[in-house]
Amino acid sequence: MPRLSDRDAEGVCAVSGQRPTLAAVAARAGVSPSTASLAFSGAGPVAQETRERVLAAARELGYAGPDPLARSLRQGRSGIVATLIGERLLYAFRDPVAVGLLDGLAEVLSSLDSGLLLISGDATRTGPTPDQVARTPMDAVIFAMCGRDDDPLLDHFIGRGIPVVAVDGPHREDVAVLDVDDYGGSMALARHLAELGHRRIATVTLPSRLDGHRGPMSDERRAQVGFADVRQRLKAVEDVFGRVPVVETPTNIIEEGQQAAALLLAAPPAERPTAIVAQSDLLAVGVIRAALDSGLRVPDDLSVVGFDGIETPWLDHYVLTTVEQPYVEKGRVAGRMVAEFLAGRRPDDVRLPIEVRIGTTTAPPAAAGTLAP
Template sequence: MSNQRPTLADVAATAGVSVSTASLAFSGAGPIAATTRDRVLAAASELGYSGPNPLGRQLRSGRSGIVGVVIGDALRRSFRDPVSIQVLDGLVDTLGVLGLGVLLIPGSTGPGAPLVDPLVESAAMDVAVIMWGSTPHDPVLTTLRRRGVPVVLLEGQATEGVAAVGIDDRAGMAVLAQHLLDLGHRRIATVTLPFDQARRSGPVDDARLAAIEWQVTRRRLAGVRDAGVDLLETWETPASLVEHGADAGRALLSRPDRPTAVVAQSDLLASGVVLAARELGLRVPQDVSVAGFDGLDLPWLAPDSLTTVVQPLQAKGVAVGNAVEALLAGSQPESVVLPVELRVGTTSGPAPS
């Protein structure tokens, strides 16, 4: 008995039909009688034929059926962040209905790492999604454009010919900052997301502030300033993780002129500041108010619930998926900006007298 894999031609011969008719039985792409389809499928079952080679189908269609998702950070960090997970859930759910797979591509991290992951240079993908704040001169975006891969940009700077999905985070941060001002706070510090690929940690000066590359960080910082806040200090973190918020909180709340309020650019960073305040024996919000951004459910922070700006994480992923679908259909989707809203929790209160 031959061990050679049966072919579509073998199935057609066994069923007594042409190869093109047998192909229609598997693809469902054209007219074929139900009895003929049943005869072809019965022959396939008899021969142990599982279906056309997917690689051949891809070559014939000119598509891979894959959407490349450039995370922008190491995967080990991204999957500790509920924001990334919920957005990816919305995206993957949408793409799954379309029969598309996802290739996750990590960002360039660590000293000596290439600016562009080799997968961006060579992997087969029909559309690419760049998450978290690309710039027009981003080498990843430049590479994808050179390859002719359509791009959906999540929370980056709008660029001609690139589909963009974002949230009104600048306005949301302005509302959050105004909330703290209305409570009487004037000594306000902020804990930010990374400024660029360097992912530094610590206080920043004017020169560093002027050099922010990542648009999410820039917009959210601008929102605080839009409210008229003269920041006591700005602390940059390497990533949106609780431990980085705690490091920032310990430093900021140990100052002789410590802030009466800390506004963080993510809920994980804000929760780290809350934990640092508890560690230092400070009461939240009686001694210091803390606010974040994202609207995450953080039951482990009990009895506190964060004052935060809620963003529609799942809907953001769905919007990216819809943009992918439009690009595959040959149209250029319009940019989408989703609304956010303030949610007042237990971590903000009147400034201490």
Template structure:
């Protein structure tokens, strides 16, 4: 008989307090008011909790009448500012917030990104007063996903990772979408192509060339799938996928795409097309090219992915995905779960936008 991926809780607040010979208030403070305890005592409590399988106090129990916290928790394993600066993430949060407002619920951004220790990040997840979680584009080995699952609350994963036991999933077919985009660029006659990708995993630096080992080790499956779509389109067109120039932008920021474009062109000066796995990279790359007297699309084709408003205003050739709809569907699944209680898997449609930034190669 197979074992459940979510073991039954082996300890309660009361049993943990008894085990350590402290009050239940002291246990609660270790999670919710750590400033009230010495570092030594808090560490002893958290270590014992981990050993006994106790994930932390249940915030829902704070309301004895409704058993509801009245909020949805959004876990993004990036700096909190990412939710308000990345165009695609901002649209997603807007869609999720709409459903929360309609349902009279709050939206809590759970601080579990860089700059925090693993223990503090997990504690933020375990102590969050929410009725369910939305996990946005987490790495396949994201350590906070386990903390989310330990809460045993309704959970919706957006984009990645896929097939999380007990969690619903909403995303798109990244491989097919990027392959269609690559086929469009190849159909224009381009043969010297680069892909500028968002980060594939943890790594120091700003930008870097990607080799096969790095690509195989990627923990961000959406990016790896988009790259695979380009490589397979090249193979179908009779080109060697090994000839693809691949550059990874390791940091978010307004100049990331420009830095990646610079490295790509330095690595292969014959390039005639830059395929970017995010509109933010493409827009930054276009700014870099314009600043260096390289015309788009006359001398360089540039494409993006997401379909954010600024990209559409600038006529970017891109894949438009329903980012706001992703947020709305995530909220709807948490506020109005299916009667069956079974996880929902939804693949949303996308649209290839043939904008003004793609054209035949010069000459």
């Protein structure tokens, strides 16, 4: 029986179920393995004719390129930057702030030759667990849409020696923190309402914990707010007005803001809030919808403020009074902080600037005799 030549054997590997090797490509192209490697990387003094011959041989053999796992082992990097999302993955694509942050992050990571791995929670809004990520290789982790102060994943990653960038918290010395002035922005909004003459204020908050709770925030939950941004935004309002009614939402979507506001606006006119501070613009849109559904005029009967500065096409002619934060740039900065870690340097914590935007959803409270019933 005739024996296959080396070259014939190399040609068979593409259809035999075995992965073609760089050595096989080099033999087919008539060059050394090191020259073939340089031809694939695009680095080094390789003539264009030689590079084309190597690539043609690779196509013939069905060789897609060097094994990324082997390359990562040589470089000591996986090429993966994990981004944690505390809720279901769907949330990341429904929230404009989350979408903008991920877009800015991906923009920077692509220049680092790193891929973005999204790790989400489940349908019960329970975030990823240490068991889920224990065997996942990664070069760095970004707590992008979770960051609970007592998140067990923090100690897991720190214990593995994986650098962590925490967006909006948690604030710990062993992680690099990127945030905005949640307290200062919310304080400015609260003072704006106070200067307009409002005294009956209520707040619709983001989740204090990812446990699906919906409704008034009890004293116990107030004492256990797990997210720094929620805690700071609420503290700022109560530092201006004292203790206020608080309704907590389980997730940051318009419908939850609408449901929370309906609960607050069901009070008798004399007890109903004249202004509602929503901890996000999406929640604020829901508050405005609930007000209009109740026959209230915004801002005549109810002033509404938000936080984030997203586009709000749902509001027609209204311009929301809010705090604008640079959420796309936030993603870019998070990516640059990862780059610092990958270069062996510990990045400084970063606080990005915010700006208060006074829109058309706030006004002085109506006189007692002119309140809508």
